[in-house]
Amino acid sequence: MKKIIYKYVLYGLLSGMIGFGASLFLGQSEILGYTVIFVALSFVFFGIKHFRDTENGGQINFKKAFVLGIFIALFTALGIAVVDGLYVTVIDPDFYQNYGEKMLVAAKESGDTDAISAAQAQKEKFNAMSITQLGIFSGGFMFALVSVIGLIITIISSLILQKK
Secondary structure, eight states: OHHHHHHHHHHHHHHHHHHHHHHHHTTOOHHHHHHHHHHHHHHHHHHHHHIIIIISTTOBOHHHHHHHHHHHHHHHHHHHHHHHHHIIIIIOTTHHHHHHHHHHHHHHHHTOHHHHHHHHHHHHHHHHSOHHHHHHHHHHHHHHHHHHHHHHHHHHHHHHHOBO
């Protein structure tokens, strides 16, 4: 089981890091970012299936599938979080200031006074944080987001692939 975990953790980790890093460099496309997350987390399904079919005689219970899947998902989330944190601290340290400004401009264009004051408050929070705090915030948020998506994919994959 360890061999399968290492193999599929590595696949998910590397595909997540490379793909998410590329999506950041290609213009912050949310669609591309979420696509990369789902592709990287697809290794949860394939890792469970490979273990069930080749290492475990075609059978796997929910608990074993879940444990295998959650390891793959958490390490994939870690890889994506590290790339995201490094991006906002090293590669584009002005990311959150620029993002806050874009939010404020969009709110002003909408004319919604509540949205304008919320965007202004958010921009001020970003400006008050150090670059290290922004990196930890960004990486932590991405880890939590990918972990939750990975948990859902792990549960679904474990239910689909379980065979007794």
